[in-house]
Amino acid sequence: MNVVTGTAPPHVFSWRARGLIVAGFTALSSLFALLDYTPLQFVSINLVQGILLVGLAALAAVGCALRVPVLLLAAGAILIVAGLVRLVTYGHTIGIISGSVNAAALMVGLGTVFVAIWTTSRPMSATP
Amino acid sequence: MTDTRTPATIGELSVNAIPTGRPTRAVLAAVRIAVGLMWLQNVNWKRPPDFGQAAENGLYQYTSYAVENPVLAPFSWLVQNVIFPNFVLFGWGVLLAEFCLGAFLLVGFLTRFWAIVGILQTLAITLSVLNTPAEWQWSYYLMFAAQFVILATAAGRVTGVDGLLRPRWSLSSGRPARIAMALS
Numbered sequence: 001m002n003v004v005t006g007t008a009p010p011h012v013f014s015w016r017a018r019g020l021i022v023a024g025f026t027a028l029s030s031l032f033a034l035l036d037y038t039p040l041q042f043v044s045i046n047l048v049q050g051i052l053l054v055g056l057a058a059l060a061a062v063g064c065a066l067r068v069p070v071l072l073l074a075a076g077a078i079l080i081v082a083g084l085v086r087l088v089t090y091g092h093t094i095g096i097i098s099g100s101v102n103a104a105a106l107m108v109g110l111g112t113v114f115v116a117i118w119t120t121s122r123p124m125s126a127t128p
Numbered sequence: 129m130t131d132t133r134t135p136a137t138i139g140e141l142s143v144n145a146i147p148t149g150r151p152t153r154a155v156l157a158a159v160r161i162a163v164g165l166m167w168l169q170n171v172n173w174k175r176p177p178d179f180g181q182a183a184e185n186g187l188y189q190y191t192s193y194a195v196e197n198p199v200l201a202p203f204s205w206l207v208q209n210v211i212f213p214n215f216v217l218f219g220w221g222v223l224l225a226e227f228c229l230g231a232f233l234l235v236g237f238l239t240r241f242w243a244i245v246g247i248l249q250t251l252a253i254t255l256s257v258l259n260t261p262a263e264w265q266w267s268y269y270l271m272f273a274a275q276f277v278i279l280a281t282a283a284g285r286v287t288g289v290d291g292l293l294r295p296r297w298s299l300s301s302g303r304p305a306r307i308a309m310a311l312s
Contacts, residue, residue, distance in 0.1 A: 100172055105171055108227075113289055
């Protein structure tokens with residue numbers, strides 16, 4: 001309780017808790033997108049994109065569990081690169097890796113979150 | 129300068145204060161995520177390389193409505209004389225903008241900037257299709273409303289990347305951090 005304002009401070013999650021929550025959402029969004037249930041299918045996804053999302057979510061979760069935040073950075077960076085590669089190749093069909101651009105945007109968004117959480121795992125200091 | 133407030137006006141201020149508790153914040157996050165999902169779901173039919181120009185479908189068809197069913201004469205002129213001759217470039221711009229809108233409004237990254245981009249994109253869509261038969265005009269007005277709410281409330285600060293990174297940006301005096309603070 002804040003004795004000055006009389007209000008409780010907002011609950012603050014640790015970077016590990018945040019990372020685990022986002023890793024869970026990442027894995028679930030992949031499974032959710034595979035469901036073909038209109039109108040709830042927000043994002044179409046193919047098998048390779050689904051496996052990539054689940055695999056990188058697992059990598060990020062391991063990073064949180066073992067206190068190795070660089071794994072969050074790795075998972076985020078791979079998601080962002082994979083999403084951007086699909087964006088620039090969206091006009092082409094490249095066999096099994098031709099996933100949807102919706103899932104690619106989802107990857108870039110979730111990758112940004114992982115990188116942001118990795119940033120918060122580092123000590124905060126003022127810069128001149 | 130003298131304080132001209134009276135007890136009555138101070139009372140009015142407190143009575144009319146907008147709540148900022150958990151329910152309000154949850155609704156703001158939900159609005160932002162819903163708008164992000166809307167853009168995310170609709171990005172796939174802007175398909176390169178020609179964005180529907182050869183078959184006259186997809187993005188090309190929707191853009192052509194601005195000429196067939198004009199909403200604003202200068203915008204129709206712009207579509208006919210500037211956008212159509214450079215349609216592939218325009219198509220990539222639309223694809224990139226909507227891709228980023230979906231990705232970054234969903235996770236609340238530089239939310240105010242992307243809300244402005246979303247409002248401008250909604251304006252372009254509205255000026256293209258508002259007078260097209262069978263269009264429900266309120267869908268575009270509601271898109272404007274939702275994105276103005278996101279812009280006004282900086283909704284990325286709630287359950288978003290902006291909320292995570294702004295404390296760090298605020299401690300940095302570098303130009304990128306100051307720009308990020310303004311755009312979030």
